[in-house]
Amino acid sequence: MTTALLPEGLRDRLPPQADAAAAILRAALDAIRAHGYERVAPPLAEYEESLVGRLKTSAARDLLRVADPLSQRTLALRPDITTQVGRIAATRLAHRPRPLRLSYGGPVMKLRASQLRPEREMTQIGAELVGRDSATAAAEIVALAVEALAATGATGITVDLTLPDLVDTLAAGPLPLRPSQAAQVRALLDAKDAGGLAASGAASYLPLIEAAGPFADALERLRAFDTNGILDRRLAALETIATRLEGMAEVTLDPTERHGFEYQSWLGFSLFADGLTGEIGRGGTYTILHEDGHEEPAVGFSIYPDPLLDVRADEQPSRRLFLPLGHDPDLAARLRGEGWVTVAALDERCDGAGCTHHLVAGEVQPPT
Amino acid sequence: MTTALLPEGLRDRLPPQADAAAAILRAALDAIRAHGYERVAPPLAEYEESLVGRLKTSAARDLLRVADPLSQRTLALRPDITTQVGRIAATRLAHRPRPLRLSYGGPVMKLRASQLRPEREMTQIGAELVGRDSATAAAEIVALAVEALAATGATGITVDLTLPDLVDTLAAGPLPLRPSQAAQVRALLDAKDAGGLAASGAASYLPLIEAAGPFADALERLRAFDTNGILDRRLAALETIATRLEGMAEVTLDPTERHGFEYQSWLGFSLFADGLTGEIGRGGTYTILHEDGHEEPAVGFSIYPDPLLDVRADEQPSRRLFLPLGHDPDLAARLRGEGWVTVAALDERCDGAGCTHHLVAGEVQPPT
Incomplete structure (x- = not known):
């Protein structure tokens, strides 16, 4: 019967999954809260133009729009809470001392599902550390992401680290590239296309393809490649992060992976766990644009925990x-x-x- | 700056209110869960026609509509979760044994704010007991509503009981009214218009106006009015409920109050608490329409806890x-x-x- 059908990508959660989803949200947010992150709760919808102004271009194409007869303007359902938290940090909480630690958790909605994620409504949980993007700040956020994920019952957690602006840094220094060439080199590195790199006259970037894999080995290759020491601070920061994660997660390094990290500054990371296809969360360093035009550094992460419902060890049935x-x-x-x-x-x-x-x-x- | 402005009726919750809102949701749902109610989580949006089909007429006029290029149909944001839970009970959980105890908690969105509630996005928490609407079932739900409300930190809780189909019951029995007259009498009783009642030739209904107030007295007057004993079962049921609430809440009776209870069957109730303007929740008995056309009795309640954020005793600042x-x-x-x-x-x-x-x-x- 028609009334029982839901739109594509939207669904009912039934017992016991709805209880488990609530328990996951609670466990992750409790773990985050214990590290001093205070909750903010932005609305489900905003003015479309306001959301579009702060979203990455790709996300702005993916908005579900709401006609609002009251304001006679178009609203959009939030596809992401991070951007809303950035807005809050830059406006109503601009006066609060930094570092400012904020957390959030709730539903987001997208126009389209992705192949990996058939849902258009999903839960997003995260934390943002505003006012710092140092190695120590990044290590706190990456470790917190792992701790929050572990609190949900996820096992076998892996963190894949990347350096989103690596090619730009090298191109501006020891391995100069023309601007058009830089974009090509980034694409070839993304595709791990060694032949293409050599053919495009950027053979000096070839060693980066090999500098990926388990952290210690990959870092060693990256250090050997960095004969000028221009990456010294970055590599030390990566080590700070990896050291913090010892005993908590496997760490891998894929320094040239840029997919989805176009808006991150020096650090990006993806989170994986046993039994899941694709990443369960991600994060990195970025900047928040203030109303007076100045930019503030920040680092944060988001987890999209819904797939964990399918892989968690069976709950003890409640007594x-x-x-x-x-x-x-x-x-x-x-x-x-x-x-x-x-x-x-x-x-x-x-x-x-x-x-x-x-x-x-x-x-x-x-x-x- | 424009990008910082939110649409009317939508707002950011900041620290510490966002944490307090999460704590309220958690406390209420924990109290409900302990009584065997299992969580369901319907989606934020459904096909408009599906929501309209199950909503009260008034609520259907109050939908925020979403254009969905994917289905090429119009969706609507849910203004109420109860109706979604009814849909679930009548479809995907139709096979589950009765009584079926379900709970829910999450945001709802309305086109318009009301005078009492300036928010268009608000939290709704509730429980539905499906398959029974007996006095015992109703008493369980009313007591659970009070317990959930108390768990959020509300104090001075009052429950106002009403009998939504009272006039219909009397008009079909000892105090006959023509159908057109019945509607008029209901309106006059709603307005407590004694003069109007007498003038409309329904003076026999006058004692109902006096049968309102603190429970014991009001019940006594209602019993004295019911000389034929046609309300015996109803009055006994009200006593069962009031007895269950002893020591938990003040109980009042307003037997002819129908406003907002047009879709309730024999019982409706409103919840009030100290420091709040207007009701903080409501509930009652009703029927769920199944796909094969049969109707199933149910009783449930909803709390809209957001105003509690303004009246809760100041939280202990966290250590x-x-x-x-x-x-x-x-x-x-x-x-x-x-x-x-x-x-x-x-x-x-x-x-x-x-x-x-x-x-x-x-x-x-x-x-x-």
Whole structure:
């Protein structure tokens, strides 16, 4: 029947998945909150032009638009919360001392689903550290992303680090490129196209293709490549981050990976976990544009945790205690206080189906 | 600057209100969950025609519409989650045994704000007990509404009970009215217009105006009015509910109040709390229409908790512990496990401003 059909990419979450989704959101935000990040909650929709002004070009093409008879303007549903948090940091919280630690969690909506993510409505959770983008600040954010992800039950977490402005840095220094050539070299490095690089007269960039993989080895190759020491500070920062992640996550380095990091400054990272296809989150350093035109450094991450619902180890089914007609309500309240979920009989027909335990003569018992 | 302005009725929640809003949502849903209600999470938007088909007429006029190039159809943002839960109960969960206990919590969006509620995006939290609308089922739901509301920190809770189909019941029995007259009598009773009632030849309904107020007295007057005993079961059900609420909430009775309860069956109720203008929640009995045309009884409630943010006693400011450069990360993790919020220094400039405590030589100390 038509009324039961939902639009493509939108769906109902049923028990027990809806409870699990709420538990994931809570666990991640609790982990983030414990590190001093304060919650902000921007609205689900804003003026389209306001969102477009702050979004990356690609995301601005992907907005669901809302006609608003009240303002007689077009609103758009937020496809991303990070940009809203940037707006808040640059306006209403511009007066707050830096570093400013903010967190958020809630739904976002996109016009189109992607191949990896068939959903158009998804949960986004994240944290932004505003006013710093140092190695220490970046290490705090990357480690916090891993801790938040681990709190949701994800296992086998891998962090892939990248240096989004690496080619620009080298091209402006020891390995000069013409502007048109730089774009080509970036594309060839993205594609790991060694032959193309050599043919395009940028053979000096070839070693970067090999400087990818498990962190320690990749870093060593990158250091050997950086004979001028122009990357010294970057490499030291990467080491600070990798050291912080010891025992928390596997770390890999793919220094020239730029896909999706076009708006990051010196650092980008992707998060992966066991059992998931594709990344579960990402982050990096960036700048926030203030109203007076000045730019402020920031570093942050976002997790899109919905796919975790399919890979988390099966939850322990909750202990559901059946309360027969005429039970003692004070005892029931006490048992709820101890963590029991109680299900009260409403009439003689109720027999406690679906309950793991029954309350019999004031005693909790397994069902007979 | 234009980009900082939000549309009317939409706003950013900042610290500490955003954290408090999340805590309210969590507390209410935890209280509901402990009584065996399982979470469902319908999408933020559905096909407009599907939402309109299930919404009350008035709510259907109040939809924010979304153009969806993907389906080439019009979607609408949900103005209410209850109707979505009804859809789920009637379709994907139609096979689940009854009574079925479901809960939900999340944002809803309306085209227009109301005078009492200037927000167009608001949080809705609720529970639905599907398959029963008995006195016991209603008492469970009303008591659960009060418990959930109390869990959010609301105090001085009052429940106002009403009997939405009272006039219809009387008109079909001992106090016959013509159909056109019945509508007029309902309106006059809503307006407590004694003169109008007498003038319209419905003086026999006059005692109902007096049968309102604190529960015990109002019930007594209603019982004295019901000389034929035709309301016996209703009055007994109201007593069951009021008895359940003893020690939890003040109870009042306004048997002819119909405003906003047009789609409730025998019971409606409104929730009030200290310091709030207008009701903070409402609920009642109703029927869910299944795909094969049969109707199923249900009882439920919704709370719209956002105004509580303005009246809750000031939160204890969280204990924020400043961690200097070079602190012991294991100790910091242990302190977070004990409930501390930690704020790590990022550089020499960080001086722990905004922190209530400092970690000095491995010891937690008040700031100097």
